[in-house]
Amino acid sequence: MKKQEELFLDYLTRKRLKNTSQRMIILKAFLRQDSHLSTEDFYLQLRKKHPGIGYATVHRTLKLFAECGIAAERNFGDGQMRFEVRHDNEHHDHLVCTECGRIIEFENQQIEQLQLDVAQKHNFFIKDHRLELYGLCQACFSNDQGNI
Amino acid sequence: MKKQEELFLDYLTRKRLKNTSQRMIILKAFLRQDSHLSTEDFYLQLRKKHPGIGYATVHRTLKLFAECGIAAERNFGDGQMRFEVRHDNEHHDHLVCTECGRIIEFENQQIEQLQLDVAQKHNFFIKDHRLELYGLCQACFSNDQGNI
């Protein structure tokens, strides 16, 4: 059993929540995909195999995943909530192509450290942060150049 | 006349838009405040002196400000659009206190440069970015400690 599954089941027990078939189906589907899907897109994909599961349940379950730490909630400014699987406690930030929607993940320890420095300088206690670089991925940049 | 006023008037001319009393009132009110107000809050504040101006007009005008570059549109993840005055072409990022809502601005050239490095490494063309550090400002952190 995957580590995330255990974490989720533990969370259910701890909070005296129930282990339902829907939750298990959604959990497995969520862990299987590895993307930054909006609730809507994830629901549409899931529905193909499990038409009985409602949007509300998907939404509530994804929020549970975020609460117990196996999912990260993302918001790339397009008004859609997105979720991705969290692996261990690794952290990363994102390059977001505004043309094709492609998401590239990156990790930069120097930036992370500088964020801490900034916070310290302002006596600020960081709980979370958000860093996104918006622009064009290589493919879309080439296309744009070509079309001029 | 402030530089921003000129920029806005130029923009109106260029786009063949009209110079209305509402737009001028909103412009002056916007330049006078220096905060990160949501459309709603700005509207409520403006309404005290100018009860005749409608929310839709305020909303549309703030968007115009963003288009012509005298306002920056912000989104601190609370589902409210926020606007702040842009001074020249300076850029800054934000520390956001999740307890009291206080916003602290900062500028860190090293972080900015590292972002460019990251983008280059991924052959990505940056058009914009977003960096926010969420947590507790000094006052709220002290309070929280005191209440344990």
Add this chain to the structure above:
DNA sequence: TCGATATTGAAAACGGATTTCAAAATACAG
């Protein structure tokens, strides 16, 4: 097994952004 409790799915409600539309204001050519 029973019964208290939690969960489900459909539909409704919510909340902020945006659009609609008819009346009013503006720009500008004559």
Add this chain to the structure above:
DNA sequence: CTGTATTTTGAAATCCGTTTTCAATATCGA
């Protein structure tokens, strides 16, 4: 100055993703 085409306005309606409601159903521990 007009007159008129065009834009803008404010109120209300609409949009659209998120969240809640609620009655029926499922879970699970005693």
